[in-house]
Amino acid sequence: MTADAGAQRLVAGRYAVNGMLGRGGMGVVWRANDQVLGRPVALKEVTFPAHLTDDEREALRNRTLREARAAARLVHPCVTTLYDVVEEDGRPWLVMEHVESRSLQEIVQREGPLPWRAVARIGLDVLDALEAAHAAGIVHRDVKPANVLVGRDCAAHLTDFGIAIATGGPSITTSGAIIGSPSYMAPERARGEEPGPAVDLWSLGATLYTAVEGRLAFDRPESMATLLAVVSEDPAPTELAGPLAPVLEGLLTKDAVARWDVPRTRSALRAALEGAGPGPEWTPRPQGPGDDRDDDANAGSRPTLGGQVERFDIDDLRALASVIHSVARDARDQARYLADRRKERKERKDLQEKSGRRSSRPTPAPAAAAPPSAPPSAPPSPARAAAPVQRRRRFKRRWVVVPVVLTVLAVLAALAGVVALLAAAFGVW
Ligand SMILES: Nc1ncnc2c1ncn2[C@@H]1O[C@H](COP(=O)(O)OP(=O)(O)O)[C@@H](O)[C@H]1O
Ligand SMILES: [Mg+2]
Numbered sequence: 460m461t462a463d464a465g466a467q468r469l470v471a472g473r474y475a476v477n478g479m480l481g482r483g484g485m486g487v488v489w490r491a492n493d494q495v496l497g498r499p500v501a502l503k504e505v506t507f508p509a510h511l512t513d514d515e516r517e518a519l520r521n522r523t524l525r526e527a528r529a530a531a532r533l534v535h536p537c538v539t540t541l542y543d544v545v546e547e548d549g550r551p552w553l554v555m556e557h558v559e560s561r562s563l564q565e566i567v568q569r570e571g572p573l574p575w576r577a578v579a580r581i582g583l584d585v586l587d588a589l590e591a592a593h594a595a596g597i598v599h600r601d602v603k604p605a606n607v608l609v610g611r612d613c614a615a616h617l618t619d620f621g622i623a624i625a626t627g628g629p630s631i632t633t634s635g636a637i638i639g640s641p642s643y644m645a646p647e648r649a650r651g652e653e654p655g656p657a658v659d660l661w662s663l664g665a666t667l668y669t670a671v672e673g674r675l676a677f678d679r680p681e682s683m684a685t686l687l688a689v690v691s692e693d694p695a696p697t698e699l700a701g702p703l704a705p706v707l708e709g710l711l712t713k714d715a716v717a718r719w720d721v722p723r724t725r726s727a728l729r730a731a732l733e734g735a736g737p738g739p740e741w742t743p744r745p746q747g748p749g750d751d752r753d754d755d756a757n758a759g760s761r762p763t764l765g766g767q768v769e770r771f772d773i774d775d776l777r778a779l780a781s782v783i784h785s786v787a788r789d790a791r792d793q794a795r796y797l798a799d800r801r802k803e804r805k806e807r808k809d810l811q812e813k814s815g816r817r818s819s820r821p822t823p824a825p826a827a828a829a830p831p832s833a834p835p836s837a838p839p840s841p842a843r844a845a846a847p848v849q850r851r852r853r854f855k856r857r858w859v860v861v862p863v864v865l866t867v868l869a870v871l872a873a874l875a876g877v878v879a880l881l882a883a884a885f886g887v888w
Contacts, residue, residue: 471545484768503553529620537588539618564604572673577741588617593656602662603643641685642765649686651776657715664710702731
């Protein structure tokens with residue numbers, strides 16, 4: 460349905476469409492009026508691209524119903540309320556609470572990075588929404604700026620439970636694919652592992668990062684490269700985050716177990732707000748006449764801030780994880796080798812210092828300290844093999860040379876004794 464056609468439509472004989480609210484990966488969200496109850500609503504129309512097979516249409520239909528069921532389980536002021544699901548044109552439409560708002564993505568695209576205090580308040584609202592979702596056994600799996608709606612009063616709502624799952628439910632589609640927005644996807648999802656509630660906290664970290672910095676934490680030109688960065692690299696350093704920097708770091712912790720959880724994040728955000736005292740007030744800029752929502756004409760000229768949902772083959776993700784695993788193993792070996800060399804250099808230096816101290820004393824003669832071994836060779840692999848060998852050689856010398864010298868002395872003393880006896884016997888002396 461085009462914007463014009465959509466704006467004149469009566470859906471399910473009851474919802475009079477009067478404008479477009481936004482557009483996402485699933486379709487279009489319309490502003491409408493419920494003619495029975497006389498209240499404004501948001502209507503989510505799921506568009507089925509023409510080339511879809513029957514199976515794919517069925518999968519999309521199921522996805523919409525799953526979103527509806529997940530959203531219906533949640534009643535919370537920071538989650539958009541689902542009113543109903545209606546069937547029109549053989550497709551399900553979601554009827555939702557109309558939140559007078561803009562998406563966080565739209566705001567950052569239009570206004571640039573937001574002051575950290577505003578971002579902290581948005582973060583606290585989304586945390587409340589996530590806490591409620593997780594308590595209801597739902598993992599959102601697609602927290603990102605496009606799915607956070609910010610009202611005129613700066614209150615934020617989490618929306619779009621389209622790829623949410625009930626905890627313990629299968630996260631991989633029947634076709635063996637994983638869906639998500641790579642720049643906001645947690646490392647464990649990028650590795651094809653089962654997602655738990657911690658994935659939403661990672662995505663919240665990436666979302667708040669985008670809002671406060673005006674750019675992505677992991678920005679690569681291609682989605683697989685983005686996932687590789689998510690799994691194996693640090694986020695780009697922050698410049699504008701101020702006291703939110705440690706919170707972002709805590710949320711963007713790669714290890715899901717060590718990642719900050721809801722209570723820790725909440726208390727850190729509150730402490731940052733209280734500790735900094737009052738700051739400049741921020742509210743989203745009012746919508747101007749040429750400021751129409753996410754329409755196609757404007758969309759191309761703005762940065763996307765990595766909001767698109769993409770589909771990844773689970774086998775590709777597992778292959779990516781194994782490449783990363785072997786790279787990490789090489790890095791670990793290299794680090795171990797460098798640590799060995801450092802230790803060896805230190806030992807050698809200690810020995811040199813000890814022998815230097817002894818030689819500077821007037822008497823007695825300098826002790827025969829083990830001579831420092833030759834400097835380690837430069838190329839890593841032979842030297843890596845040589846390092847333990849050099850240590851073993853020093854150790855052996857000490858324990859082999861001393862007994863040999865003592866044995867030789869004993870043999871010489873015995874020989875001298877025998878010669879003396881013989882000399883005495885033959886009356887040489
Ligand atoms: N309840 C709502 N009230 C107001 N605007 C909404 C509402 N739901 C969605 N929108 C707008 O529509 C956009 C797309 O909605 P979303 O549910 O994320 O769709 P998709 O599943 O296609 O990504 C959002 O970014 C937001 O701008
Ligand atoms: Mg969305």
